[in-house]
Amino acid sequence: MSRRRFFVVALLVSLLVAGVASYYASSHPDGLEYVAEQTGFIDSAEDSATSDSPLADYQTTGIDDARLSGGVAGVVGVLVMLLLSTGLFWLIRRRDSGDVTHEATHDSRA
Amino acid sequence: MHVPDGFLDAPTSLATGVVAAAAVAVSLRAARRELDDRTAPMAGLVATFVFAAQMINFPVGAGTSGHLMGGALAAVLVGPWTAVLCLSVVLVVQALLMADGGITAIGTNISLIGIVTVAVGWGVFVLLRKVLPARLSIVAPAAAAGALLSVPVAALVFTGLFAIGGNAPVDLTALTATMLGWHTVIGIGEAAVTGLVVASVVAARPDLVHGARPLLAERVLETRAAVAS
Structure with missing residues (x-):
């Protein structure tokens, strides 16, 4: 598989997971929330300062259909993640050769 | 296990904030060794995939659920320092955009999900790779x-933090x-997803798996020796 093809497949999988499969995720509280309810400290949780964000709780404000609302939030989240993280890693990467010899290079430095 | 605002008191939150900031600063320098023209886009995709995968809560019985944390997965795929940065970007985007995890x-959250899971996941992986x-077939199980x-x-680390600075x-x-x-039960889900994803990437492009490189190195050295002679 070419590297480009691999990256395209990985991005498509991420978009499908966040945009489509997420609708079918369990809506039960997660481990920490559940334990907080059981042991009685869930009430100390406060609403996040971003709780009125248009994508809060992975639902898009203004879209009533739950499937579409969650799907749009997931896809927007994936695209924001892709831009931010790829941008960051591209900025801080080493600028010398990009081939496999780098393992040998930093072995000799060690 | 995204911790919301209010569970921990201000001094404890401040302390974990300092720990997280220091870890991110160190990782920004150290990740340079792991990132080049080939692996930087891979790292971006790994962070993106971890974000997507964290949206999938799987049921673990008795009305509770868990989702991938992704520290071990990211560390094996792109290296531990880059993994800390991957998880930090995920957690910041989740907190700011999705109101998932407190501000x-x-x-x-960076300390628990970005540092502890990466350190434990990578530590266990390296130990197993040694013994x-x-x-290549040991990469996914490890x-x-x-x-x-x-x-x-x-x-356990969360419990420790709660013992020090819990607000209830x-x-x-x-x-x-x-x-x-x-979380032992949720860990089984974490292991299943991590094993499957790592096995798929190892099957498709083992050269893109950071943790698999030492196992590929012999082949590479042979090729280079032949070219040199």
């Missing part, structure tokens, strides 16, 4: 083992037992 708890036969242990350890009086023995119990 004052960002440091706590197991030097074959990553899964790291993932399995990383979740209950993160749960709770029975710490009960808290430890329930946190550890549920």
Whole structure:
């Protein structure tokens, strides 16, 4: 598989997971929330300062259909993640050769 | 286990914030060794995939659920320093955009999900890679083992933080037992997802798997020796 093809497949999988499969995720509280309810400290949780964000709780404000609302939030989240993280890693990467010899290079430095 | 605002008091949140900031600063320098023209886009995709995968809560019985944390997965795929940065970007985007995890708890969440799971996942993986036969087929199971242990350890560290700076009086023995119990079960899910994803990438492009490189190195050295002579 070419590297480009691999990256395209990985991005498509991420978009499908966040945009489509997420609708079918369990809506039960997660481990920490559940334990907080059981042991009685869930009430100390406060609403996040971003709780009125248009994508809060992975639902898009203004879209009533739950499937579409969650799907749009997931896809927007994936695209924001892709831009931010790829941008960051591209900025801080080493600028010398990009081939496999780098393992040998930093072995000799060690 | 995204910690919301209010669970931990201000001094504890501030302390984890300092720990997280220091870890991110160190990782920004150290990740340079792991990132080049080939691996930087891979790291971006791994962070993106972890974000997407964290949206999938799987049921773990009795009305509770868990989702991938992704520290072990990211560490094996792109290296531990880059993994800390991957998880930090995920957690910041989740807190700011999705209101998932508190704003004052960002440091706590980076410490638990970004540092503890990466450190435990990568530590176990490297240890197993040393003792197991030097074959590509050990990469996915070793990553899964790291993932399995990383979740209950993160749960224990949360319990420790709650013991120091929890905003509600709770029975710490009960808290430890329930946190550890549920997160051991969630760890099995973490191990399954991590093992599957790592196995798929190893099958498609083993050269893109950071943790697999030493196992590929022999072949590379042979090729280079032949070219040199």
